[in-house]
Amino acid sequence: MSPEMPSPETFYAFLLVGARTGGLLTASPVVGNQTVPKQVLAGFALMLSLAITPIAARTVVHLPSSLLELGFNVLVNGVVGIIIGFATRLLLTAVNMAGYFIDTQIGFGFANLINPFANEQSSILSTFQYQLALTLFMLMNGPLYMIATLVRSFKDIPLNGNMHLVLNGMAAVPMMSIMMVMCIRLALPVFAVLSMCDLAFGLIARMAPQLNVYIVGMPAKVIIGLTTMALMLPVLALVVGQIITGTNNGLSAVFGGSG
Numbered sequence: 001m002s003p004e005m006p007s008p009e010t011f012y013a014f015l016l017v018g019a020r021t022g023g024l025l026t027a028s029p030v031v032g033n034q035t036v037p038k039q040v041l042a043g044f045a046l047m048l049s050l051a052i053t054p055i056a057a058r059t060v061v062h063l064p065s066s067l068l069e070l071g072f073n074v075l076v077n078g079v080v081g082i083i084i085g086f087a088t089r090l091l092l093t094a095v096n097m098a099g100y101f102i103d104t105q106i107g108f109g110f111a112n113l114i115n116p117f118a119n120e121q122s123s124i125l126s127t128f129q130y131q132l133a134l135t136l137f138m139l140m141n142g143p144l145y146m147i148a149t150l151v152r153s154f155k156d157i158p159l160n161g162n163m164h165l166v167l168n169g170m171a172a173v174p175m176m177s178i179m180m181v182m183c184i185r186l187a188l189p190v191f192a193v194l195s196m197c198d199l200a201f202g203l204i205a206r207m208a209p210q211l212n213v214y215i216v217g218m219p220a221k222v223i224i225g226l227t228t229m230a231l232m233l234p235v236l237a238l239v240v241g242q243i244i245t246g247t248n249n250g251l252s253a254v255f256g257g258s259g
Contacts, residue, residue: 012064013057016159018049019074023081024150029089029134030143052151059158073159080157084149088142094179095133095239098186099126105194106225107218125229129186129236136240182239190228197221 022045025031031041064070103123122130137143197220205213 008063009060010053010057012070013060013159014049014053015070016060016073016077017053017056017154018045020077020081020153020159021045021049021052021150023078023083024085024146025081027082027085027089028143028146029085029092030138032085032089048147052154055151056154056159059154077159080153081150084146084153088146091179091182092130092133092137094182095186095236096122096126096130097179097183099123099129101183101187102126102190102225102229105191106222108222132233133236133240136237140237140240142240186232186235186239189232190225193228194221194225197224 022042025041025045025048031044064073100123103125106125108124197217201213201217201220204211
């Protein structure tokens with residue numbers, strides 16, 4: 001008995017689901033890293049598309065009447081997937097930025113490491129905080145929330161929908177403010193403590209000019225800064241939880257205005 005061939009509607013839905021899933025995985029902060037082989041990325045996108053196609057195929061209204069319409073719908077779905085993945089990556093960047101500000105204040109800004117996830121140079125504490133946040137993101141089932149958001153997007157934005165999502169891109173602007181607030185909340189305690197240390201060392205330099213404050217101050221700032229940062233590490237778990245919530249809220253704003 002020969003296997004049943006899929007209908008044109010099912011194959012068309014699979015093509016659009018693959019475009020949206022591929023866009024998500026390419027821009028996501030976990031699978032989309034440059035260290036992940038492209039074969040693994042393509043295989044995971046294929047398996048995920050096969051699993052989602054039966055659900056998403058119900059949203060197909062009609063088949064495309066031309067290759068131009070087909071290419072347009074593939075492009076739109078790819079953009080939707082990229083937005084979902086990039087939203088999470090954008091908020092995780094707040095952790096990286098906070099680490100960079102702390103490095104600059106402590107004095108580690110001149111020492112850079114190769115970030116294996118971004119394949120670029122980053123400061124020491126920013127690389128540490130980003131990798132720790134990414135680990136917490138995995139432990140808190142962040143990738144599952146991303147997949148759930150992907151599945152939900154097929155209800156909010158049909159497979160052969162329109163470009164209202166792209167035109168409504170300004171709805172994602174609040175995510176930038178969420179990112180900056182998270183960055184400030186992570187970096188402000190260490191920044192405030194080290195600023196008080198600078199003020200104290202400045203007063204000591206005025207009161208005792210013969211004392212070389214620079215030689216004493218640099219090791220003291222490193223010790224105080226790292227101690228303060230270690231005390232603030234439990235807050236990072238709360239921030240990662242807010243990253244997941246902020247991603248869902250920001251994407252809801254985009255998807256809500258796309259219909």
